[in-house]
Amino acid sequence: MIRSRSLAQWCAGKGCARAIPSLLVLTLFSLLPVSVVQAQDSLDERIDNLVRPAADWVSSIIFYPISLGGVGVPFVLIWLVVAAIVFTAYFRFINLRALKHGFHLIRGDYNDPNAAGEVTHFQALATALSGTVGLGNIAGVAIAVSLGGPGATFWMILAGFLGMSSKFVECTLGVKYRNEYPDGTVSGGPMYYLSKGLAERGPSFATLGKVLAVLFAIFCIGGSFGGGNMFQANQSFAQLVNVTGGESSWLYGKGWLFGLIVAAAVGMVIIGGIRSIARVTSRVVPFMATIYILAGLTIIGFNIGAVPSAFGAILSGAFSPEGVAGGFIGVLILGVQRAAFSNEAGVGSAAIAHSAVMTKRPVTEGIVALYEPFIDTVVVCTITALVIIITGTWNPDVDPSAGVQLTSDAFASSISWFPWVLTLAVVLFAFSTMISWSYYGLKSWTYLFGESKASDMMYKVLFLVFVVIGASMQLGAVIGFSDAMIFAMAFPNLLGCYFLLPVVKRELNAYWSDLKAGRLLSSRHQVEE
Amino acid sequence: METKYLVGIDGSNCSERAIDYVIERARENSGEILAAHVIEWSPYAFSTPEENEHRHQRREQELARARDEVLAPVVERIQKAGIAGEGIAAHGHVAKTLVRLAKEHDVTCIVLGRKGSSRLVQFFGSVASHVVQITDRPITVVP
Numbered sequence: 298m299i300r301s302r303s304l305a306q307w308c309a310g311k312g313c314a315r316a317i318p319s320l321l322v323l324t325l326f327s328l329l330p331v332s333v334v335q336a337q338d339s340l341d342e343r344i345d346n347l348v349r350p351a352a353d354w355v356s357s358i359i360f361y362p363i364s365l366g367g368v369g370v371p372f373v374l375i376w377l378v379v380a381a382i383v384f385t386a387y388f389r390f391i392n393l394r395a396l397k398h399g400f401h402l403i404r405g406d407y408n409d410p411n412a413a414g415e416v417t418h419f420q421a422l423a424t425a426l427s428g429t430v431g432l433g434n435i436a437g438v439a440i441a442v443s444l445g446g447p448g449a450t451f452w453m454i455l456a457g458f459l460g461m462s463s464k465f466v467e468c469t470l471g472v473k474y475r476n477e478y479p480d481g482t483v484s485g486g487p488m489y490y491l492s493k494g495l496a497e498r499g500p501s502f503a504t505l506g507k508v509l510a511v512l513f514a515i516f517c518i519g520g521s522f523g524g525g526n527m528f529q530a531n532q533s534f535a536q537l538v539n540v541t542g543g544e545s546s547w548l549y550g551k552g553w554l555f556g557l558i559v560a561a562a563v564g565m566v567i568i569g570g571i572r573s574i575a576r577v578t579s580r581v582v583p584f585m586a587t588i589y590i591l592a593g594l595t596i597i598g599f600n601i602g603a604v605p606s607a608f609g610a611i612l613s614g615a616f617s618p619e620g621v622a623g624g625f626i627g628v629l630i631l632g633v634q635r636a637a638f639s640n641e642a643g644v645g646s647a648a649i650a651h652s653a654v655m656t657k658r659p660v661t662e663g664i665v666a667l668y669e670p671f672i673d674t675v676v677v678c679t680i681t682a683l684v685i686i687i688t689g690t691w692n693p694d695v696d697p698s699a700g701v702q703l704t705s706d707a708f709a710s711s712i713s714w715f716p717w718v719l720t721l722a723v724v725l726f727a728f729s730t731m732i733s734w735s736y737y738g739l740k741s742w743t744y745l746f747g748e749s750k751a752s753d754m755m756y757k758v759l760f761l762v763f764v765v766i767g768a769s770m771q772l773g774a775v776i777g778f779s780d781a782m783i784f785a786m787a788f789p790n791l792l793g794c795y796f797l798l799p800v801v802k803r804e805l806n807a808y809w810s811d812l813k814a815g816r817l818l819s820s821r822h823q824v825e826e
Numbered sequence: 827m828e829t830k831y832l833v834g835i836d837g838s839n840c841s842e843r844a845i846d847y848v849i850e851r852a853r854e855n856s857g858e859i860l861a862a863h864v865i866e867w868s869p870y871a872f873s874t875p876e877e878n879e880h881r882h883q884r885r886e887q888e889l890a891r892a893r894d895e896v897l898a899p900v901v902e903r904i905q906k907a908g909i910a911g912e913g914i915a916a917h918g919h920v921a922k923t924l925v926r927l928a929k930e931h932d933v934t935c936i937v938l939g940r941k942g943s944s945r946l947v948q949f950f951g952s953v954a955s956h957v958v959q960i961t962d963r964p965i966t967v968v969p
Binding site for chain 1: 865867869870871872873874875876877878879880881882883885886888889916917918923926
């Protein structure tokens with residue numbers, strides 16, 4: 298009693314910022330058994346058993362099956378796809394008709410030279426992409442193809458195209474309703490457009506907006522611990538074990554050790570403020586992504602003869618799959634689910650990353666954001682899927698829980714040493730995705746709890762604890778939890794987006810007529826004149 | 827016609843020599859001087875979301891530092907010499923931005939210092955040599 302009171306008093310003072318994390322770290326270490334060597338495997342299992350019931354419970358709500366043609370389709374997928382189709386129709390295929398202009402914006406044709414030094418469209422897109430291009434493109438695709446066959450690729454690409462419209466809406470809103478603070482910092486995201494945007498429509502909407510914003514922030518924090526963190530730690534560890542010898546690897550069963558190392562590295566960036574690590578990562582990740590794409594294209598090039606039949610398998614598998622549970626709808630679900638998990642369209646996370654851009658026209662960032670699902674899903678995921686299919690790595694009997702290992706095997710069948718490069722890429726992608734998601738989560742956390750050093754620190758330490766947990770768990774529970782939390786974000790986000798569609802339409806129409814009338818300054822046109 | 831010089835400043839010895847030179851020239855034909863400092867920056871750099879959040883704030887800080895620490899002493903020197911002088915700081919690709927500023931302010935001549943002459947500089951090219959290649963104004967390079 299005395300002890301707890303003194304602790305509370307200590308916490309009330311300035312020592313709080315230090316006390317909370319150290320307490321959490323102590324809690325974490327109390328999970329470690331006294332005799333570490335003897336109980337390595339059982340520790341992983343212990344953490345797994347601890348989290349699995351919670352993960353399963355959350356998953357069962359978010360993925361509540363709705364019967365469609367005799368197959369249970371998770372409700373959230375219907376929610377995401379319907380929104381993407383509605384947005385695509387409402388903005389008359391903005392996902393296709395604005396692509397060319399989007400390229401000009403990214404290239405910098407419309408950058409104001411007097412705003413040099415501010416965040417450009419290119420930088421905002423690159424930052425958002427480094428949060429989305431990652432394991433979803435490597436492991437997620439493998440999971441979709443191994444469970445649903447080649448046909449899942451078709452639905453993934455289609456979902457990618459539709460998802461572009463969702464990104465357009467949320468990123469336009471993210472910029473429109475962002476906060477520009479007196480000290481010059483800029484931040485935005487669904488929590489701001491849900492609360493500020495809906496408040497413009499009247500007092501009853503203001504309450505709804507606030508509720509949605511709070512829900513979004515809660516789910517985003519959960520997602521930052523799940524898909525943005527545990528899934529990344531889990532799959533990058535899986536690949537590391539795989540490449541160092543599988544079950545005979547000395548790392549096998551030492552997920553907690555890998556987790557501690559990664560947590561230390563992430564901690565150095567987000568707590569230690571060591572910007573050089575973040576900066577190196579932000580440069581190396583696009584480089585690794587390029588290598589990954591080039592390697593994929595090379596393998597496709599080597600097997601160019603197999604490409605037509607691969608596309609044939611993708612098309613026929615999409616509509617009449619063989620031996621897939623749930624048939625056509627089953628494949629569709631798998632493709633759409635993995636696409637959504639990879640490009641996060643409709644989830645709202647990207648709106649946070651895009652909102653710091655320098656522009657006077659919010660809709661420009663929406664148009665630029667079209668490229669995110671395009672690059673992430675339509676380009677990168679398709680390359681991964683093609684490599685898995687044409688190398689013959691996929692067959693109907695493949696182990697569906699293989700995940701990233703399937704992709705690794707596919708690349709190894711053509712380039713024997715590539716798994717090592719892939720491992721490096723996977724670890725770096727995971728790392729940069731964690732950095733991005735820790736930011737999204739922190740923004741949501743401060744939206745809920747306000748900004749203070751102590752509460753910031755509490756979030757960051759919790760984030761690191763989840764890195765360790767993620768690396769220690771079995772794939773099933775991790776994927777269940779991470780999918781659930783990330784997809785849950787789509788409920789408040791898209792509901793608010795529906796209400797705010799007229800706002801986006803107004804912005805788009807005004808901008809598009811200015812563009813068509815030549816009222817926008819383009820550096821390229823000046824040069825041409 | 828009034829002679830207007832643009833001198834590139836980077837706070838190094840070679841830009842000191844360029845300033846000495848341009849002050850002399852401006853005094854001879856009663857011209858005015860625009861001292862420009864460019865902060866190296868690329869629109870295609872990669873950054874983290876946290877950096878983007880603070881980018882606008884940092885840009886202001888960088889510009890303020892450039893004005894106060896790099897440009898202010900130079901402008902003071904120019905004005906002490908009895909010449910009309912002004913300082914300007916901007917972000918961007920150094921050579922391209924100098925050329926843009928020269929055009930925008932319609933200067934008569936650009937004056938730049940040359941940083942060293944090592945083989946490495948010869949191979950990669952210096953700011954001065956890049957400006958020579960792309961500018962539409964006369965340019966004086968001070969060795």
